[in-house]
Amino acid sequence: MNHYDVVIIGGGPGGYNAAIHAGQRGLKVACIEGRGTLGGTCLNVGCIPSKSLLHASELYEAATGEAFKKLGIEVNPTLNLSQMMAQKAESVTGLTKGIEFLFRKYKAEWIKGWGRLAGPGKVIVTDAAGVETELSARDIIIATGSEPTPLPGVTIDNTRILDSTGALSLSEVPRHLVVIGAGVIGLELGSVWRRLGAQVTVVEFLDHVAHGTDLEAGKTLHRSLSRQGMQFRLGSKVTSALPTDTGVTLTVEPAAGGEAELIEADYVLVSIGRRPVTKGLGLETVGLEVDKRGVLPNKGHRTAAEGIWVIGDVTSGPMLAHKAEDEAGVCVERIVGKKSELNYNLIPNVIYTQPELASVGKTEEQLKQEGRVYKVGKFPFSANSRAKVNHETDGFAKVLADERTDEILGVHLVGPSVSEMIAEYCVAMEFAASAEDVALTCHPHPTRSEALRQAAMAVGGHTTQA
Structure with missing residues (x-):
């Protein structure tokens, strides 16, 4: 039996960061990951490859549309989709190799295989050949992440009916792509394929897009994407999807009930959310159970089982890579006996469309x-x-600020590069800054970030540029 101070099940943003943190603190640590590369869904088939295609498709649309012409740049580009996919894969490979380097640097061991609990302090690893190895550890961190949530009546085959992984690897531009779900994944990947020439129809059960964001911000994003040519069917649900060799026939009904209609598409992307991955984890061997949402409960990252911790998408909180990364650091600090906290109220959220939507803190709806x-x-x-x-x-x-104290309570940005700018307010709010604090802080001119200062100035009624 191989003994470790810490064994981590899962090599995604939570798992690999936990392994690096543990190695930096001198712990003997092993990270179990059965995928051929480290980085989990985010790096391999999620956040990173989608951003690669978002960037490439933005440039392509700028070059083929009016944007370049307006700037006095005349070109006649053609789309090489295979090369676009190749550079995406190259970027992913470079980053996964970077994580392997960090594992070697900080003496974190990558054990290739799939891990499951086998009682207190024990983990069984099954490799690709089916060979089992038993590990023991004082502390075990579960960081198994999440997977796409299935939709009843719609079977994902990743041929015609796709999940997010399939939608990142199409070999042709769809003529008509139907996206089921107007959340982050649906809006981002729908944007990619629309820019590359597809007709895109988004079917959403709710009466608004970007559920969970500030309603005004979501409506602004909705209007902008509609102007760009993305079509929306809000308040609607897909009850069936029948694939053929050349396309898919969808049955769409009003969410509130009513007459159904058929929509023809050549591809369908199912993006209604994600669910925790816990199947086959051996939770019963240590007396653990998931809650009604399939989530592993925690208290300060500890589960109810002694010595077993949980971080990332598999537990409570937003399913975001940066949330998992922060939890990884806090969890390891607690394992070594230090006090560490994560402020869940100040985890930023971003939708990487064009314009982008970024937010942190409370929405107007929550404050009301x-x-x-x-x-x-x-x-x-x-x-x-x-x-x-x-x-x-x-x-x-x-900017939303307390009427009495002027403390910043929430910030919601829709615009260019706001994913990069929201961190200014994350820092400000961590220090309990007032809107006036930001309003009095000099920002370089001319920059987009001046809008952040002007919004803070507007809280006090003294905007100078509008």
């Missing part, structure tokens, strides 16, 4: 529900000089 009295400061990107000269004027910056 809590009965919190607040002030609103808004500033449109149409009044921001850098956004204007770049022809990126869709969206706004919105």
